[in-house]
Amino acid sequence: MPRTPAPVSLVSSFEPFRIGVAGLGTVGTGLVDLVQKNGDLLMRRAGRGIEIVSVSAQNRKKDRGVDLSGYEWVDDPLVMAQDPRLDVVVELIGGSEGFARALVERCLENGKAVVTANKALLAHHGQALADLSVKTGAALAFEAAVAGSIPIVKVLREAFSANKVSSVCGILNGTCNYILTEMRETGRDFADVLKDAQDKGYAESDPSFDIDGIDAAHKLALLSAIAFGVHPDFGRVHVQGIRHLSADDMDFAGKMGFRIKLLGTTRKINGRIAQSVTPCLVPADSPIGAVDGVYNAVFVESDCAGSSLLVGRGAGAAPTASAVAADLVDLARGTKMDVFGFPQTSLESAQWADAGEAVAKFYLRLNVADRSGVLADISRILHRHGVSIESMIQHARDLRGPVPLVMVFHETLQKDMEAAIKEIEMLESVDKPSCLMRIEML
Ligand SMILES: NC(=O)c1ccc[n+]([C@@H]2O[C@H](COP(=O)([O-])OP(=O)(O)OC[C@H]3O[C@@H](n4cnc5c(N)ncnc54)[C@H](OP(=O)(O)O)[C@@H]3O)[C@@H](O)[C@H]2O)c1
Incomplete structure (x- = not known):
């Protein structure tokens, strides 16, 4: 009689995947909450548990609305870069310089994997950080840095890896899309709607990064790199924000059958790449024209897949944490990708096209x-x-x-x-x- 095989446990016997979380603001606490709520699912997906070992922020006493009692508190996040217990450090501090940069550099130098949502850091230093990652073999993953919960990094890097991409165009900043939607729907002017957005927490007290298009430009530089296999170059993004738009513009655009969106666009023009973040008109009845409020959207044109549109929440605690956690599951499974989806040595220095072309x-x-x-x-x-x-x-x-x-x-x-x-x-x-x-x- 054949022997009955021993039951296979769904719970892996692998060591848990151990993480340190640096930064416990919107995204950091969102990640802690997600790991606590969906820990079983993460374990099933990854084949091993994902365990937070240590956390760090500036103010230890702040009530963050999540239970941190089970984790070690670290005053100096740089300590995480040296901690042999950690498989990965999740950088959720933010900013292109300072602690975030020092932490990511230190981790990669020490061969420690990093997951980050920090588009500013990558737009300015992505090239050097990717070089470091290759040098020491430490992974650097950043799905959450572009368009929050929309898995556009994965789509371009993996799902569309057989496609020649001709353009990527997206609503990459939810704050601007909210303001433009409100202006259109209520007929109010920019300044009035901005104040309202600040009161509701959709815009920062200093909103310039969002409304002047800088945040979208950071993301666009990363999209160019992944779409075309070039070194990211934030300095080559032509940027214009939405401050100058009037209620009249919203009204006229509507009367002509259009809607105004702040679009980040990277496209090939005669073999050269043009990157821009500017307010544009799109047909009101097009799929991207219907993307309103704080939602983001990314439209990709490529030779085999054709036209594809991805829509989703581009920011916020849970949506952004969802993208961070997806990178963690990949790494816990042992999947490590080239930072920009092409071997680092094969990334090209782009020929940049002038916006005027x-x-x-x-x-x-x-x-x-x-x-x-x-x-x-x-x-x-x-x-x-x-x-x-x-x-x-x-x-x-x-x-x-x-x-x-x-x-x-x-x-x-x-x-x-x-x-x-x-x-x-x-x-x-x-x-x-x-x-x-x-x-x-x-
Ligand atoms: N918010 C979003 O929806 C969103 C979406 C996509 C990507 N991102 C990116 O995600 C990252 C985090 O954004 P966030 O909105 O969560 O920022 P945040 O709310 O401002 O949180 C930043 C956190 O970093 C901590 N911090 C600052 N300096 C530190 C230091 N020297 N050592 C340790 N911790 C330090 C702060 O500590 P205290 O709390 O003690 O002050 C805070 O917990 C940024 O790169 C951002 O661009 C955010």
Whole structure:
């Protein structure tokens, strides 16, 4: 008679995967909570338990709403880099310099794996950190650094590894998307909605990183690296934020069938890469046009998979912790990826394209004196630069001051468009600043 095999325990007999968590703010406490709540699931997925050994933050006395009593408290997170009990250090302090940078460097130098959500650090020092990771063999993983819970790093690096990507375009900052959505839905101006977002905790007291497009640009530099196999270069992202947008712009865009989104775009133009973070118009009835509020979205175009859109929560405690935990499960399983999805030595120095080389349709709002001859002057300049108007909205007469004149243009070279606007803005009948936005037909 055949012998009955011994039951196989679902609980692995492997050693637990031991982690140190540096930083117990929004994401750090979110991770502690997730490990406590979903520990059994993590163990089943990873084949071994994921165990927090030590934690660190600045203020030991702060009530963080999670139970930290089972973990060792470390005042100086750099100690974690030397702790032989830890398989990985999770860096959730933030910032491109200071403690976060020192900790990640020290860990990698010591051969200790790092998981981080720190896009600022990677956008500025990703290349050097990836080199260190190769040198010592220590893993460096950062799914949570780009678009929170949307697994775009994994998708580009693994699921789309057989695809030649032509562009990646995304709503990469939830704060901006919330502000733009509120402006559109309520007709209120930027400053008013920003204050409201700050009161609700959707925007920082110093919101400049978000609303000036810096945060999105950090993420975009990382997306370029993974999509195209190039060294990340934050300095080559053309960045414009959303401060200058008016309630009128939201209104006009809507009337023309568009919505305004702050888009991070990296695309190949004749073999060169153009990176930009700028407010753009997208068709209101397109999938990305429907992504509102604090949600993020990433649209990828590639040769085999075609067009793909991923939508999800780009920030917040649980969504970001979810992405951090996914990296932890990978490492606990023994899966280690090249930092940017290509062997480090095969990463290329990109040929960067100038933003002006992009060909697109454009939206332009001018504030013009309401008198005869103005439109003829503007048309003459546009014609001289080879820019042709597709549609136009002219506001009702107002003899007291300038009125908005809104135009949408057929496809044209961005640098021709910009040259025309420069000349138009010199007309005595046109008030500065005007507002130019690319139209992305996603
Ligand atoms: N928040 C999000 O939704 C989100 C989304 C995606 C990515 N990220 C990234 O995740 C990282 C963390 O963001 P967060 O929002 O969680 O930041 P946070 O709420 O400001 O938390 C930062 C934590 O770091 C601790 N800290 C600061 N300096 C320290 C030091 N020298 N030693 C030890 N701990 C120190 C702080 O301690 P105290 O609490 O004692 O002050 C705090 O617990 C950042 O890189 C951020 O860009 C955040």
